Amino acid sequence: RALEQKLLGVRFQEDNFTVLCPNIQTLVIKIKPRFPGLKLSSESMPVSIHLPKRNKPTQHSMHFPAALVPKRRSTPAEMKLVCIYLNTPCLFQDWKNSSLLNNDILGATLENYSVTNLTEPVEIRFWHNQKLVSWPFLPLAENGSQGNWSSAGCETIHQKDVVLCQCNHLTYFAVLLVGRLFLPHYEAILAPLTYISMVGCSVSAAASLLTILHYLASRKKSRDYTTKIHMNLLGALFLLNVFFLLSGPLASVHSTWLCRGTAAFLQYSLLCCLTWMAIxxxxxxxxxxxxxxxxxxxxxxxxxxxxxxxxALAVVSILIFKEETYGVASSSLAYESLLLFSHRCWITDKAQDVHYILNVGYAGITILFNVVILVTVMRMLRKLRSNMNSQKERVKKDLVTVLGLTCLLGTTWALAFLGFGVFLIPQLILFTIINSLLGFFICLWYCTVRRQPDTSPSTGSSQMTK
Structure with missing residues (x-):
């Protein structure tokens, strides 16, 4: 702001005034009340021959509409428009330490006016030559009162090699790289992870369905309530895997209601899985x-x-009160929601609050509760086995028990909360392999336990609940 005030205080005879520095370019332009509009481009700006090559500005442009200057009698005969270009990763850092496209920041201010709610948008273009693997971007405006970036009043259009931001106000603008997968190695692992998730979900769906059918067809059907709870969890996992596999192809059908219905059932299946894990x-x-x-x-x-x-109550309520929640999802939100990879029917960007509160929040509470239960059970097993002989055989049985409970309680989903920094790539690989095969692992554990002699107290103890 201090730089803006100094630039506004500069007196000059020409129509414009330019200041060039290694990482900053400023332009002050005199404009009249009958403002026809103005387009500024980095190509038309003078560049100092003394700047090193690495500091040459990347291509960008700003288009100011005629509606920028208010049509009032009190409008002065001449005003100054200050435009500032910054190329640095150090300024305007938010609490997330967000990365900006090309580290470019474009700012504009009109002398003695706060420009908001324009009838025609200001258009800001950022050119780039990076492989952005089709991740969406947000046109962000610096929010001085909050000290962070905000997308309010802005829309983005992602074109080839260009990000177009349309905003109804003046401030500082940049393109935030949304999604934590903006990495050089991401494109290399995308195809394998997608393939693993498809195969894993298919195997889990088949294993879950076969286990449920075997249980229903069994002549010696267990009256144990614990087994019935396992079957319900497998049923929820079967639905989750099926609708996850369908959500990708159906997103390309271009049927709004079909995609919306698939997304609703997908979230319903996810919430059912989390609920049965909590149960x-x-x-x-x-x-x-x-x-x-x-x-x-x-x-x-x-x-x-x-x-x-x-x-079901949660999903039906969303359909009634916030119908636009479901549709074709962006890649970033699909990743954040534990449902990896790209173009599929899921929760749209317009309902991120639903995603973070209902999915991420509910998953976090469920996983935290079940981790506490799992740790308590492990401590109990350690106390029970401390004075027993044949430790090796007991350790093997306890290991099978702990691994089975880890899958049943869904604690492997805690990997979703470790996707940051150096843990991102390993987390992606582990999360994809383990959780896409979660239904298969539970089926293996169930078959292993059923083949063992029933010496556990679970059957008898479960009779306390009728």
């Missing part, structure tokens, strides 16, 4: 941690009402 933790708490008997009438029926009913 697994709650049931484990009743069996092993809460040692005295608890009587719950129609226990499984009530759990089903919670596991399938609450997610």
């Amino acid at each position: 697994e933790g709650f049931h484990l708490y009743l069996l092993l941690i809460k040692v005295y008997n608890v009587y719950i009438r129609r226990y499984v029926l009530k759990l089903c009402a919670v596991g399938w009913g609450l997610p």
Whole structure:
């Protein structure tokens, strides 16, 4: 702001005044009340021959509409428009330490006027020669009162080698690189990870369905409530994998209602998975941690009402009150929602609050609760086995138990919260492999446990809930 005030105070006879520095270019232009509009481009700006090649400005432009100057009687006969170009990663840093395209920042201000709510937008173009792997960008305006960037009043159009920002006000503008996958190595791992996720989800869906059908067709069907809860979790995982596999192809059908319905069922399946994982933790708490008997009438029926009913209520409410929530999602939001990779039917950018509150928030609470349960169970196993013989055999059985509980409780989804810094690439690989095959792992664990002699107290203990 101090630079703007000094530039506005400069007196000059010509129509414009220019200052060139290694990382800063400024231009002050005199404009009249009958303003026809103005287009400024980096190609038309003078460049100092003393600047080193690495400091040459990248190509950019700003177009100011005729509506920029207010049509009022009090409008002075002459005003100054200050335009500033900055190329530095150090200024306007927000709390996220966000990266900017080319480190370019373009600013403009009109003397003695706060320009907002323009009827015609200011157009800012940023050229680039980078492979941006089709990630979306936000045209961002610096919010001085908050000390951060805001996309309010701006829209973006991503064209080949150009990002066009259209904003209804004047301030400082930049293009924030949305999505943490803006990495040189990302394009190389995108195809393998996509293939792994497709194959893994297909295998998990098939394994979950076969396990459920085997359970339903079994003549010696277990009356154990714990097994019934496992089958419900596998049912939720089956739906999640199926709708995830369908969400990609159906996004290309160009049917709004079909894509919206698929996205709604996909979120419903995700919420059902999280709910049944929380129910697994709650049931484990009743069996092993809460040692005295608890009587719950129609226990499984009530759990089903919670596991399938609450997610349905949430999704139906969204469809009624915020219909635009579902549609074709951007790549960044698809990643943030634990559903990897690109163009698919999911939650749109217009409903990021729904995603972060209902999906990320709910997942975080569920995973935190189940991690506490898992740690408590591991401590109990350690105490129970401390004075027993044949430690090696016990350790093997306990390892199988812990690995199975890790899958049942969904604690492997905690990897989604480690996608930052040097952990990003390993996290992506581990998350894709483990969680796309989660249903398959649960089926393997279930078959392994069913083949062992039933010496655990789970069957008898589960009779405390009827």
